[in-house]
Amino acid sequence: MEALVKVLKNHKCKITPQRLAVYHVLRNNKDHPNAEAIFKMLEPNYPTISLATVYKSLELFAELGLIQAINLGENSFRYDPNPKVHPHVICSKCNKVEDLPEEYFDDLKAVVAKLVNYKVTKQHLTFYGICSDCNTN
Template sequence: METLVRTLKDNRCKITPQRLAVYHVLKDNKNHPNAEAIFKMLEPSYPTISLATVYKSLELFADLGLIQVINLGENSFRYDPNPQIHPHIICTKCNKVEDLSEDYFKDLVSTVASIANYTITKQHLSFYGLCPACNSH
């Protein structure tokens, strides 16, 4: 939370209870929730919070580099509290999103840069398939 408060102050953004609550719900969440799920988690404790406030807070956090947005396509976005670039694996049936260890791909960026003769400035690596639960049905 210190990082959030410091970053908001440094960027002259308001520190509101709603923003703090959105970040608090997301910061330790490994499920990569969407905005609607975050809203539903907050609604009992913050009955006046709106879905628009949740979306605006998440957009601000992404712009400030505090979180990562995962685009699942067709306007479906999930939010990752880890802003560092890292690969994900996504279930095409239940839309579960999980982190993959960067260790598996540590040489990939330099290999691609070498092959393509590009200076890589960022990357987004996702794998798609069926999670164990969906695969067993």
């Protein structure tokens, strides 16, 4: 939380209990929740928080490079507490999103760049399948 406060101060952003709570919930959640899910998690302890505040906080955190907003083709963005670009795997049944270890894909950007003679500046790698929980049902 100290790092968050420092970044917010450096960018002259307000430090509010609601912003701190949004960041805390996201940092302690590996499910890549959307704004509505974060709102529902916060609402019991912050009854005056609005969904707009959650959205604005998440947008600010992404803009400051503290988190990553990921578009997985759903109706809303998911938010990842890891701001570094990394691959994901998504369950096609329950929509669970999980991080994949980056070291297996380290050379992929260079391979693609060489293959197509591009200067690759950005990548987004996502795999889809059925998670073990859904596979047993």
